[in-house]
Every structure is written in C-alpha cells, then in structure tokens.
Amino acid sequence: MIGNISPKEYEQFKLFLEQACGIVLGDGKQYLMISRLTKLLRNEEIASIADLLTGIQRNMPRYLRDAVIDAMTTNETSWFRDRSPFECLDKTVFSEMDHDGKRQCRIWSSACSSGQEPYTISITISEYLESSRLSSLNNTQIVATDISASMLVEAKKADYDESILGRGLSAERKQQFFIANGDRWQVANDIKRRVSFKEQNLLSSYDSLGKFDIIFCRNVLIYFSPERKSDILNRMAKALNSRGYLFLGASETITGYSDAFEMVRSPQGVFYRLKD
C-alpha cells in the first residue's frame, strides 16, 4: 500500500523536507503527505512511501528529489494578491524612491509561483508610469525566483486561462495588459519584458542574484521554522540596497525574526524598510 507509513518514516520524511526546502510539516499531517505524493509514486512506479524514503537516504536522482519538493509545496497565488502591497508601491514606495534620487530599480519576487506576483508588480509599474515620469522605473528589472521548476515553466509561458485571470484581475486590466490567444490570455510584451525567471532555493546563497531595491517575500515564510525565517530575512537585508523595501504576506511578520528593518505603516498597509 502506497499510504502505509510508520511514525519513524514520517519523522524521516519531515527531516528531509525541512532540510531540502525549509518546509516544516506539522505533526499528524501524514494524510497531506500521502495525498500529495501518491500521483508521483504511481508515475515513477515506486511502490510505497517507505521505498521513496529508502531512495532519499540512498541519494535519489536530482529530478526525483525536485519532484518530491514540487509535490509538497503550496503554489496558491493570484493577481494583486491582498492589494495592499501593490497600492503601497503605487502610492508611497515609488515616489519615495524618486525622492531618494534612485536612478534604477531592481525588484526580487522571491517565491513567484506561477508568475502572478512579478507580472502584477510589472503592471503596477506600467500604471504608475502612465501618470509619472519616475526615471528609476523606466528600466526596472524584476527577478522572479522559485524553488519549483514546474511553476517556473508555467510562469515563463505567461499564458493563463479565464478562470486564473478571474482571480484578482479586473476586466479593464485584462484588456489593457493581456492579449487574447484562443481561449487563453498572453501577458503583453511590455509587462513581460521587465521580468526574468530563475530557480532559487531560499535556503541557498543569494549572492548570484545581485542587489535589490525592493524584495517581495510573500506567503512562503509561514511554512518555515523561526530559525529559517530569521536566517532568510537577515540574508535578504544584505541583498537590499540602502533604504531598500521588503514586503511580506498578510499573515507574516518580521517581529522577533530580524532587527534589520523598520516597519512602515502607510495608509495603504504595512511594509518594511532597511534601517540606515
């Protein structure tokens, strides 16, 4: 039976997952693990989770290890998710950057899933530029990363169906920033051209990514242990330029995890700024 798993095997799998990608599986989540891995085990003709664990301990091939991580990650996302971060960019952050005399802008969407977050940032920039001549934004680079190779493939396609577009995107924005392609919609080139995608595990070094002015790290830290959160936030602080900005998810906080940032409460919502 695929789903038979002993308490010891569950502990071994939890340890593997935490060390591989930071995700902490709670106690009693065997059903979640089994439901997420069943399809993969069938496709790979692996008889049981116990056999998968044996593979993990004996250095399983990279593609299979990645597929296990892929199956265990939650990729939930939407356009303009929670609205507040994008309103903060539009109403506060972009004009502050102009005031600070920034000449260019690099933004990191650090757990980009299927692309809605970086493309939403790019749409926000285009809308901002319609009414402002903020020079730093003309050449914005958005680096979008995720651990999941399959999500990055989806994100790069930049091609979504109606039901996915309906999650957070207004009819006006759909008409303005997407091109109809049969029953699907392609992100317009002006929006796509700012965004590049790269595989990046948040547990690994960020050195190769360069420095950023704004980091989005949204709805991913919730899955990690306090020690991992602290480590990631402190390393993100080092990846930011002076007075750089950090956006977390609506249910995430920095309190207790890093002293590198000050909290900014704007009328549009909360974000964080690197301390001087």
Ligand SMILES: C[S@@+](CC[C@H](N)C(=O)[O-])C[C@H]1O[C@@H](n2cnc3c(N)ncnc32)[C@H](O)[C@@H]1O
């Ligand atoms: C819930 S989605 C959040 C997407 C987007 N940031 C948002 O707020 O809508 C979480 C994403 O984090 C990614 N993820 C999980 N662990 C990761 C890790 N260790 N490194 C990089 N990305 C990771 C998952 O693959 C998934 O796409």
